Amino acid sequence: MFARLTAKAIFAACALGLTFFGVGFLGLALSSVLVQALGVAASYAVVGAIFVAPPLIWALAAIIRKPAPKPAPAPGSAQVARALLAAVAKETPWIAIVGAGLAGVAEMLLSRRKTRK
Incomplete structure (x- = not known):
């Protein structure tokens, strides 16, 4: 490397x-x-x-030169993402989501460093 x-x-x-x-x-x-x-x-x-x-x-x-205009997003994609985000926000507290994500990343990094026998 x-x-x-x-x-x-x-x-x-x-x-x-x-x-x-x-x-x-x-x-x-x-x-x-x-x-x-x-x-x-x-x-x-x-x-x-x-x-x-x-x-x-x-x-x-x-x-x-002016930058090229950005392409318009698909009509349904923003609504789907917004609906999923609203459902997660109603169901689960954000701190739990962030904590679970950080724990998953930490576990993944720690398990990568272990030698396999």
């Missing part, structure tokens, strides 16, 4: 490093091509704008 987690962490770190340096080298290559036509400072500015503008436009569009 720990070995898999460590392997995933190492993989994520390698992927992040490769992405970082890959984008850097792409920017360096693009600016090297543009140096002859625009000069050093202008080529850096153009490459920076090329790398910054698309994510910035995407982020602004994601912020401005």
Whole structure:
């Protein structure tokens, strides 16, 4: 379990490093091509704008866009759930329900840790 987690962490770190340096080298290559036509400072500015503008436009569009409307629930599902909740509330005190749930979870967790012989 720990070995898999460590392997995933190492993989994520390698992927992040490769992405970082890959984008850097792409920017360096693009600016090297543009140096002859625009000069050093202008080529850096153009490459920076090329790398910054698309994510910035995407982020602004994601912020401005309205979220999609939620689908309407089925007509009978809310009534059934409400009726069941009302029946439980009338019949059984809530503390007993919560206590039974906690006892069940505790028993389940404690029985999992025992070694089977």
